[in-house]
Amino acid sequence: MNRSHCALFAMGLMLCPQINASADDLAYNLEFTGTIVAQTCDIDISSLSQSIDLGQFAVGDFPSTGPTTKFKPFNINLKNCARG
Structure with a gap:
């Protein structure tokens, strides 16, 4: 009886599409x-x-969309903010 349960479980895993799909096929x-x-x-x-x-x-x-320059720091000071 134990073997039949294992066989059913194995068949269920083989039928599951997520198990058989490669990592590239998953979205x-x-x-x-x-x-x-x-x-x-x-x-x-x-x-x-x-x-x-x-x-x-x-x-x-900037030959295409995406290239960037070096980071340039600046500050924006806020006031009267609600406490979180």
Whole structure:
């Protein structure tokens, strides 16, 4: 009786398409949704007027969509934010 249970289990695994599919055949679709319900923040007036030099680059530095430049830090100060 134990052998028949094992045989049925093995047959079930062989019929399962996920087990027989290769990793390239598997596709997943993830969707994230959400709602922001907290009060917004105000931008501090000291952050409203900034000059950020990104540098000079040739058109050839961007041959297609995707290439980027080096990271350039800047700050935006917020105030009157709700505590989380």
